[in-house]
């Protein structure tokens with residue numbers, strides 16, 4: 001697998017960042033949802049600090065992910081995907097990026113306006129984003145909480161779409177975001193040629209997008225590579 005994204009697959013960097021961020025968001029969300037009900041004491045302070053430090057780590061990773069996305073582009077749409085599905089997927093992806101920024105930033109803003117300190121894993125202090133302000137604290141807290149539920153709803157729809165493509169459309173949408181993954185048409189054709197065999201079995205081919213273009217492994221043009 002290449003580091004960079006190709007015309008038909010996500011590369012190792014995009015895949016690693018995607019799944020690392022999924023795990024990190026899950027951990028931050030579970031901590032966030034449990035910590036508010038804890039009784040006051042040193043453990044509560046520690047768990048809040050952990051929530052915030054992990055949230056700041058997420059912010060840094062999302063910046064890195066977006067920069068890599070701009071540099072490395074994205075695979076073209078999976079063959080056979082209707083245009084309306086591409087549009088919805090694209091809108092969902094950009095909304096997910098927006099929320100991945102909005103959550104840590106609203107958390108940081110709430111923390112600042114509520115007058116709480118902010119340290120990164122006890123290593124150094126981070127500046128306040130705004131001065132202490134009751135009203136703004138209420139607003140940013142609501143934004144942080146509501147933003148989380150919107151993120152959760154979008155993630156559920158996004159994951160359901162990935163499973164739908166995998167199980168019912170039987171295409172490469174999910175596997176091209178997984179390491180190894182399903183063999184592509186070109187890889188199958190190459191393997192067949194190398195083995196001196198005829199075309200792959202019907203069973204193998206049924207695993208592939210119905211109309212995979214023969215040029216799919218050529219580098220994508222900048223136009224389609226940057227479409228989200």
Ligand code: HEM
Nearest residue numbers: 028029032033036052055056058103104107108111145148
């Ligand atoms: C992706 C990143 C983040 C996610 C998914 C997330 C999620 C959550 C959730 C689910 C809650 C519980 C809301 C509730 O039920 O009241 C929460 C609370 C909180 N979060 Fe985050 N958070 C993130 C990042 C941050 C960051 C970076 C900070 C601070 C720098 C932060 C500060 C807080 C604080 C102070 C609370 C407690 C609010 C209260 O006392 O009601 N969060 N967060």
Ligand code: HEM
Nearest residue numbers: 021022025069074093096097155158159162173174177228
């Ligand atoms: C916190 C949870 C998640 C977030 C924030 C998230 C975010 C994203 C984003 C922003 C993209 C677009 C990548 C880009 O254009 O740079 C993407 C792609 C993708 N995600 Fe997720 N995702 C999450 C969870 C999941 C889960 C649970 C699954 C599957 C079970 C999944 C499967 C995929 C797949 C297959 C793609 C590639 C789609 C394609 O090639 O068209 N994601 N994800």
